[in-house]
Amino acid sequence: MKILLVTYMESTHPGGINKVVREIAKNVSNMGHETIVLQPNPAGLPDEEIYEGFKIIRISSPLDKYLYGISIGLYQYLKKNLKDINPDIIHVNGYHTLQSIEVIHTIKRIDPNIPLIFSPYHDVASGTFAGKYLMNLHNFFGKRAIKKCDYITSSSQFEAGNAVKILNVDPNKLKVIPLGVDLYDQEDNVTIDFSKDIIGVDVSKDINDVNKINLLYSGYLINRKGVDFILKSLYALVHDLQVENVTLTIIGEGPENDNLIELSRNLNLDKYIEWKPFLSRDKLVDKIKQSDIFMLLSRSEAYGITVAEALSLGTPCIITENTALKEFSMEPGCFVVDYPPEPEKVASSIIEVYKNDVTIGPFTEKIRPWDKVSLDYERLYESLITE
Numbered sequence: 415m416k417i418l419l420v421t422y423m424e425s426t427h428p429g430g431i432n433k434v435v436r437e438i439a440k441n442v443s444n445m446g447h448e449t450i451v452l453q454p455n456p457a458g459l460p461d462e463e464i465y466e467g468f469k470i471i472r473i474s475s476p477l478d479k480y481l482y483g484i485s486i487g488l489y490q491y492l493k494k495n496l497k498d499i500n501p502d503i504i505h506v507n508g509y510h511t512l513q514s515i516e517v518i519h520t521i522k523r524i525d526p527n528i529p530l531i532f533s534p535y536h537d538v539a540s541g542t543f544a545g546k547y548l549m550n551l552h553n554f555f556g557k558r559a560i561k562k563c564d565y566i567t568s569s570s571q572f573e574a575g576n577a578v579k580i581l582n583v584d585p586n587k588l589k590v591i592p593l594g595v596d597l598y599d600q601e602d603n604v605t606i607d608f609s610k611d612i613i614g615v616d617v618s619k620d621i622n623d624v625n626k627i628n629l630l631y632s633g634y635l636i637n638r639k640g641v642d643f644i645l646k647s648l649y650a651l652v653h654d655l656q657v658e659n660v661t662l663t664i665i666g667e668g669p670e671n672d673n674l675i676e677l678s679r680n681l682n683l684d685k686y687i688e689w690k691p692f693l694s695r696d697k698l699v700d701k702i703k704q705s706d707i708f709m710l711l712s713r714s715e716a717y718g719i720t721v722a723e724a725l726s727l728g729t730p731c732i733i734t735e736n737t738a739l740k741e742f743s744m745e746p747g748c749f750v751v752d753y754p755p756e757p758e759k760v761a762s763s764i765i766e767v768y769k770n771d772v773t774i775g776p777f778t779e780k781i782r783p784w785d786k787v788s789l790d791y792e793r794l795y796e797s798l799i800t801e
Contacts, residue, residue, distance in 0.1 A: 415447045415795060418501035422513040424457050426465060428692045429634060430719045431508050431535050434593055436466070441788030443467035450499065454485055484512045492520050501528065503795045509534035509556060518559040529798040532563040536576055537714040537737055557582050564798055569593050569717040570738035589794060593719050594784035595726040627660040627768050630705035632698060633720055635668030640734070642677055643711040647760035649681045655761050663688045663701065702727045707767055711755050715739050721748065722781045730772045732763055745781060747774030
């Protein structure tokens with residue numbers, strides 16, 4: 415097969431959708447399929463390159479940032495080159511800007527017979543796209559584009575429900591394909607065995623010993639990720655429960671960075687927090703493994719890939735029982751708090767997880783390696799081509 419994946423961000427950068435596109439492209443290429451990723455070029459990288467076995471084509475279009483993601487350059491490229499690329503199937507990714515809507519309409523105008531799959535990664539909270547005031551208008555145009563697609567995939571039952579309820583997706587054209595985690599742990603030079611238990615934190619730790627509780631958040635610093643909830647929970651842990659041997663590492667970048675730093679100062683938490691930009695994959699893996707607890711108290715998630723990654727590396731997680739995150743509640747090693755999270759209860763959960771024995775795994779099919787995820791996509795691609 416010749417597969418064309420389209421995304422609205424830089425697929426080599428950190429982030430959930432970038433990771434998904436990158437892993438699917440890499441794995442289906444390894445299966446022997448010619449794979450191209452078509453995307454904008456926000457970082458000013460080479461127009462074309464071969465990356466981990468697949469081809470990336472980047473389209474520079476300076477006006478994109480003023481048009482909520484509509485890419486004039488991408489439209490012109492598809493209009494001129496789609497027939498020459500001649501893909502067997504096209505897989506469009508991401509609902510967070512207008513680019514995907516534009517791309518779907520453009521492709522179907524050029525060749526309505528090309529099988530087209532759309533993966534929205536859509537949740538209930540607005541992220542960087544224009545805020546809640548434009549989301550209704552976005553959905554109006556989005557529904558029309560989605561009707562043109564041959565199939566829709568969702569990464570969770572929560573997202574699938576939203577797709578039916580909010581985007582009017584036909585359930586008969588919808589398939590849930592959970593995301594994946596890395597099979598190979600480069601740090602220890604071993605292959606993760608998902609069939610066996612993974613033991614997380616050390617047993618019976620003393621909350622008053624000299625070792626610190628190492629908490630971790632990694633991801634974009636945007637409002638829906640709920641990092642402010644983590645800071646308020648840290649305040650309750652330190653100032654209300656008097657547990658001062660703790661460090662919270664926040665790894666990430668985004669528009670909420672300054673607001674979160676100001677909040678930490680107002681809460682008198684500066685000496686308990688380490689702020690880090692996005693790390694290389696190896697350094698991030700090492701940091702996850704060194705941490706006692708990974709925290710994600712999101713306002714909304716379509717999946718929660720960082721939770722799956724932390725669990726697969728043997729680090730227990732505390733999450734909110736909210737949107738797609740609650741689907742991790744069946745995974746041993748994942749601990750759930752009510753939403754909206756009450757800081758005192760989250761702080762108490764941190765102590766309980768730290769002090770007690772924690773067994774992580776074996777996992778359900780929700781946490782599985784990327785090659786199995788990509789195999790599901792290969793089967794879906796082939797089924798649409800042969801219809």
